[in-house]
Amino acid sequence: MPSISTISFSPFERHHLLLCELDDTMFIVDCGWPTEDYSNVQAADSKARTAKDTVANPRDALSSINWARVDFVLISNYEQMTLLPYITEYTEFAGPVYATEPTKAYGRCVLEEGLQTIGRSGNSLSDAHVGTSSSAGAEGRRALQMPYTQQDIVASMERITDVRHNEIITPVPFVRVYTRSSGYCIGGANWTVEYKNHRTAFISTSTLATCLHPQEWDSSVLSEAQAVVFCDAADPAEQEENDAGAAPPNVHISQKINQLCSTATAALKQRNRVLLIGEPYGVTQDILQLVAENVISLNLPLPQFVIVSPIAERTLQYGNIMGEWLCATKQALLYLPEYPFVDKDLRQKGHLHFVRSLSQLATRNIPQGTWFVIASPRDSATINHFVRQWQQDASQCSSADMAGGTGTSRFSVLIHDDDVARAQAIVNQISVGNEVTYVPVSQRMTYGNIEQVLANAVRAQHVLVPSFIRARLPAAAVSRFEFGLLEYSYLQATVIDLDTDRHLPLSIQREMTQQMKRDGKQHAIVSGKLSLSAGEIRLMRDDSSNDTSDNVGEGGLKNEPTPSNTRLQLSAADQGAAYNASAVPAHYNLASWTPQRLASELSDVGLNAVVIDGGPRSGGPATGLVQVSVAGGTATIRMHRGWEVDCTSVSTQWAVLDALRQVLKSV
Incomplete structure (x- = not known):
């Protein structure tokens, strides 16, 4: 009788690393780990912290795995590959790694950005992999020192085998792996592992929303699976009160993005400056697109869009050239031919500027006018610089300047990160009061969405979810399921017999x-x-x-x-x-x-x-x-x-x- 064993090696809700054993085959699904933590926010899982309340050590967690026996690794999206260079370069793992082409491209950007950001932070760490508190401006923030180098990142990327959605691969004899779109990001995938006619579906970070630019969710990942393993879901704290799961994903996410864009447009209309804190990919691309379209439709002067990031230029270009991985609406533009995003048009007009760092910003000659700045939530130095500078400009602004609306008196800070802990730390760090607008745009499935998609699991015998998801699922909903609903937690081995009675x-x-x-x-x-x-x-x-x-x-x-x-x-x-x-x-x-x-x-x-x-x-x-x-x-x-x-x-x-x-x- 075939069985599959699953062990979670990540104690965090947003990141996962699952070790799976299928008879004699052992494989890894995702290798995510957070690069930062915040001491002022209680960890969702107490095991994530040590007695001294420090960031959990990934090396200690991974040291218990016999990497020589691991046959292959599956990566679902660019958020879940933080530890991949360490696994490929510093363990005995010698098998292939599978990911989609966008996951590989964006994942490399994310790894390099994290490495450079931590390198610039100036943290001196006695331990090679656990960070201490950083500067006073970022008090309470702890950074994970990456346990690898730039050369390790390049070498690990060469180990990745590109796969396409709906492609079938055979990493080892008698095991077939299918990939399906997760809808979460460009190239985001869910995996189905088939062994002896038994299929196990691994549902990584996913979304049912179809109003964003990535390819839509593919529900076929559930329809033929006898066992389903969920990796994560949106934290209820990320949702507004009484709003979690109440509205369809399209309505909910569209309302959030429109709220942010309306705030930005109103500020630009008053010639105020805007600082958008967000990654230079994902939802940020949709917000940039919508803000530019709103400004043009209202016949307002185009602001100078300044993106401070070492990877922003590459990530925006990937969105344009990887049209086949976009949603149907964006793909249709490619046949006109048109670029699916607005960044090419802004560059041609001279209103889009990529700056790798603050030091390079000092050497760039950017035209005068209203600025719309985009900075990564990990780049505390850039965030602090613009907030401090703009606050100083506001304090020195005369009454005449304020009456004339020259744009030097006021500014707005917009945050859309659905990581509530990180967003709250940023708000506490910059302390600009009412100038901060925090509207979390949570794409990930809610618990209501999980109930919805499980209706398509018509052949499921077992569904395995993290303990934090099981605790939040309504009891009435659980009682309606005809399959067995199991739960797993950090370092807990869960064995599923794939031939058990239904x-x-x-x-x-x-x-x-x-x-x-x-x-x-x-x-x-x-x-x-x-x-x-x-x-x-x-x-x-x-x-x-x-x-x-x-x-x-x-x-x-x-x-x-x-x-x-x-x-x-x-x-x-x-x-x-x-x-x-x-x-x-x-x-x-x-x-x-x-x-x-x-x-x-x-x-x-x-x-x-x-x-x-x-x-x-x-x-x-x-x-x-x-x-x-x-x-x-x-x-x-x-x-x-x-x-x-x-x-x-x-x-x-x-x-x-x-x-x-x-x-x-x-x-």
Whole structure:
């Protein structure tokens, strides 16, 4: 019986690193780790901190993994590859790494930016991988010293094998891996690992929103999976009060972005300056696009868009040249031909400037006028510089200048980061009061979204979620799930048997009684439960409640012992009378079915069913056999003292089970 073991090695909610073992195959899904932490915000998981309240040490966590046994690594998006250079260059891991082309390109940018930002921060660390508090301006902030160099980043990128959405790869024999779009970012992927006809889906950071520029969420990742593993979800603290999950993702995210853009446009209309704190990719691209379009539509003077980042120029260009990874609306622009984003037009007009650092800003000759500055939330030096400079300009601005609206008296700071802890630390750091507008744009799935997408997990036997997600799912929603809902936590091993029983309640009593009443037939109230065991379905009578010493069932046949968890229990009762099993026979008689009738009924519901000769079985009477052919295998239904179904694959089980349910409901 195949099984899959999953261990989470990251104690953080937004980042994940899962070690998975599938029989003799071991692989890693994502290797994310935060590059910073904030001491003034309590960690979601207490295990993430040591007794001295320091950032958890990734080297200690990874040292317990036998990297020589790890066969391959799957990377879902650029946020989940922080530790990849360390894994490829400083461990015994020698296998391939799989990621989409945009994930590889953006991931390299993110790693290099983090390395340069921490290098500029001037932190002197006695330990190679745990940071201490930085300067007084960033008090309370701790940075993780990257345990690798620029050369390690370049070498790790060469280990990555590019994959495309919907491509099938075979990293090791007998294991197939599928990739599907997660909708979260350009190139964001979810993974399905198939082994012995059993599929396990790994749902990394995902979104159902279709109003952003990345390719949309692909729900097929869930439809064929027998086991589903969720990696993360949006923290309720990131949502407005009473708003989490209440609005559809498109409406919710569009409202947030429009609110930010309206604030920026209003400030630019008054010739005020704007500082947008956000990564130079992701939602920032949508905000930049919308602000520029609003300014042009209102016939306002275009501001000077200044982006301070060592990677901004590359990331914006990637958005233009990777059109095939964009949403359908952006892809349509490529056939005009048009660039899907506004940055090319702004550069041609001389209103878009890329500055790698503050030192380079001092040497650049940027035209006078209103400035719209974009700075990374990790770059505290740049944020502090502009806030300090603009506050000084405001204090020196005369009354005449303020009345004339020259743009030197006021400014606005916009923050859209959905990392509430980081955003709060930035607000506390810059302390500019009412000039800060914080509107978190949370793209990730909410818990309501998880309930929604699980409706598509029609073949799921098990769903595995982090403990923080399980604690936040409503109890009423959990009770509606037909599959087993499991949870995992930091350094906890969770084993899933992929062939375990799947119990499907069959509402025979209500549906059959109502149908027979409508037909005017005599009927008995029948109750039961249909259970599916791996490779076999049994529909057996159980007359143990009214059994005699001979255990003789209906038709004079002695009942076979009923396997546990694989039986249909039947009971009968008079209409409106108390149960009296000795007086009332069961009207639901499996022996009354003939192979021809069953084959005809199964054919009516769309299956290819034929009657074959089974011959005598164990010296008894001839056994009626019905053979069913479906996509992916065959099934043989043996009609003797009950129905016994042997299937050649798990996918055949589901098809036969659904057909039998339809047949029984229509009786």
